[in-house]
Each structure stands twice: as C-alpha cells, then as structure tokens.
Amino acid sequence: MKTFLIDCLCVLLIVAGVDLAYRVLCRHIYEHDVPADCQLSGMYAYQFAHDSVDMAVIGASTALYHYDEQRMSDSLGIRVANVSYEFMGMPYIYLCLERIVKDNPPQVVILDLNAAQFEREANIDSYYRYLPYYWANPTVRQVVDQMIGAKHLLCYSALYQYNSSLRDIRRRYTRNEHHAGFIALPTNNHRFAAGERTTFEPIPLAEEYLKRSVRLCKDRHIFLIICHSPNLLQDSGFTDYMNAIASEYQLPFWNFDKLPSVCSDTNNFYDDGHLNGIGAQIYTDTIIGRLHTIHF
Secondary structure, eight states: OHHHHHHHHHHHHHHHHHHHHHHHHHHHIIIIISOGGGSHHHHHHTTTTTOOOSEEEEESHHHHHHOOHHHHHHHHTSOEEEOOOTTOOHHHHHHHHHHHHHHSOOSEEEEEOOTHHHHOGGGGOOGGGTGGGTTTOHHHHHHHHHHHGGGGGGGGOHHHHHHHHHHHHHHHHHTTOOOOSOOOOOSOOSBOOOSOBOOOOOOHHHHHHHHHHHHHHHHTTOEEEEEEOOOSSOBHHHHHHHHHHHHHHTOOEEEOTTOHHHHTOGGGEEETTEEOHHHHHHHHHHHHHHHTTSOO
C-alpha cells in the first residue's frame, strides 16, 4: 500500500511538472512569438496601457468593420481608437471597458451592439479568450466561472488555459486576421436574409454585463453612446429592447439599422449584417456628423 501511494504521488508530481512546463512554454510563445495586436492583452488593453485616447469604439464585428477610426480622428480632431473584435460578447466588452477606464479613460465610448451578442450562447464569448488572465485578473475569474459553471476547476491546468487560446490565435494569425482597428470588407457576397423578427429574448448573462458596462461608464463619468449599425436583418425586437435599456439608464441610443443613405442600396453591404468598405465610409461619415452635434 505504501509503495502504491508513493507511485501515485510520483505520477501526480510528473503530471504537475509537465503541466507547469507547458505553461512556461505557452507563455513564452504567447508573449514573444504572437504579434502584440493579436494577443488578448493587445485586444482588450490595446493602445490604452501606454497612451490615452479621447474616444473608444467597442463592439463585435459590426463595430470592427463599420467604424473607420482614422477617418473619425481626422474629422473630429480627437484621438479615436477602435478596439473591437469579432464575436466580442458583453462579458468581453465589460472586461475591455474595465481595462480602459483603469488607466486612461476616454471621454466618450461608442458601444456598437447587435442582437447576436445577446441571443446565441456561442456569441456570449468562448471562455478560452479569458483563460490566460484567469489567475491574474479577479474579474476574469468571475466571468469565466459564471460562463462555464462547475467546469471552472479545469482552469487549474495550464493545458486547459493556454491550448485553445493559442490555437485560435495561430489560426487568426495564419489567416491574416490579427489586425487592430477598422477593417474594410470587400463587396457583397450576396448573402441576404428576408423577413422581420419582432420578438427578442436576451440571455441573462449578456444583459447583466451590458448593465454592468453602463454603470461602469457612469461611475467614471464617461459619455456612453449605444449604437446599432445599418443592417438588412429587420430585427425590431432588438431595437425595442435597446430603447428600453437606453430609457432606463438615460443613455443616447443611435439606431441606424435602417439608415436610408446605406440601406437603400445592397451594394453597400457585404452580407445582411455587415457593411462593405463603401457602406462603412458612408456610415462613418454619418456618425461623424452626429458626433459634431454633441459636446463632450
């Protein structure tokens, strides 16, 4: 029995040693070989750790592809940063905001939202994006534990924390998807939906982090603008929901989902939910015009 226990202890020590070695190797790859703007640290702390901006645009793919921050900076005469990322759900947006306001809070935050960030569980965020920060950031631990429930015990393993994160980063890097800031999509791929949805039911976790994001901006006296980009999805249920949130928290909600200058021509769209480069420039100019009318 004693020999068996010693053997088990040795096996556990070997496993722990392999796990630790994997952590060291992955951290080296993560911090030294992966481009900075592709690291998670680059994604949700991009530009704010060493510099300050006057306005931040945050959201998922609609924000990434629709807001030309250089065009906005040149026209408005302020520093604008687009820190959006594909499939950025509300928990990730909250972490991004938390990091931004900690060091150099911007005066204005444009939060671009769409129904997919609230309806489908897959778009609430894949938890692997957070795992390299699981032990370094208590908010990350809270978010991950909420998202994966009892499986949070797996986060003790470096194999679990880094493997899927690095695989996803490598995939994006090899496909040249590691950009930071605005990306202009090509002309449309002719994928358009039809019909109108009038019902909308947000996932509670997404709604919770939306409200936490709003309160965070209010606490730090940041002027928060919620936007809904032009699209062809006919989703009135979501706009009704966002109008209710905006009314509850006394926020401006700029609903451009049926912007005539964009939506009247499908040649401005890449697909039913995303503008191409031409449409994005028209929309960016519309945003600039609206921003010129407010004081912040």
